[in-house]
Amino acid sequence: MHFNLVEQNYQVTVWNRTPARADAFIRRGAVLASSAASAIAASPITIICVADYHVSTSILDQEPVKSALAGRVLIQLSTGSPQQARDLEPCARFKCP
Structure with a gap:
């Protein structure tokens, strides 16, 4: 795991579908989101890194998440093709203002 943002004293909030997997980040000072x-x-900046774009879409395509993305920067680090990246572009797919 990389803890660069936490180790550089950035305020980091983490979420994981399996909360125990965030424990190492919490021990280093990150905050666990529910x-x-x-x-x-x-x-204002979110980094998502999951197995692939299919998983990413399953997380990002939920109504509370779509609303939370409004006006924020999304950095997608999940694996996928260039076309999948274009298809997932948040302001097109998730209607960000």
């Missing part, structure tokens, strides 16, 4: 939407709402 949901993906609350993690997104905690910062």
Whole structure:
């Protein structure tokens, strides 16, 4: 795991579908969010890194998450093709203002 943002003293909020997997980040000073939407709402920048774009879409396509993304930057680090990246572009797919 990489803890660069936490180790550089950035305020980091994390969420994981399996909360115990965030424990290493919490021990280093990150804050655990209770949901993906609350993690997104905690910062103007969100980084998502899951197995692939299918999983990413299943998380991002939930109504509370779509609302939380409004006006925020989403950095997608999940695996996918260039076309999948274009298809997932948040302001097109999730109607961000």
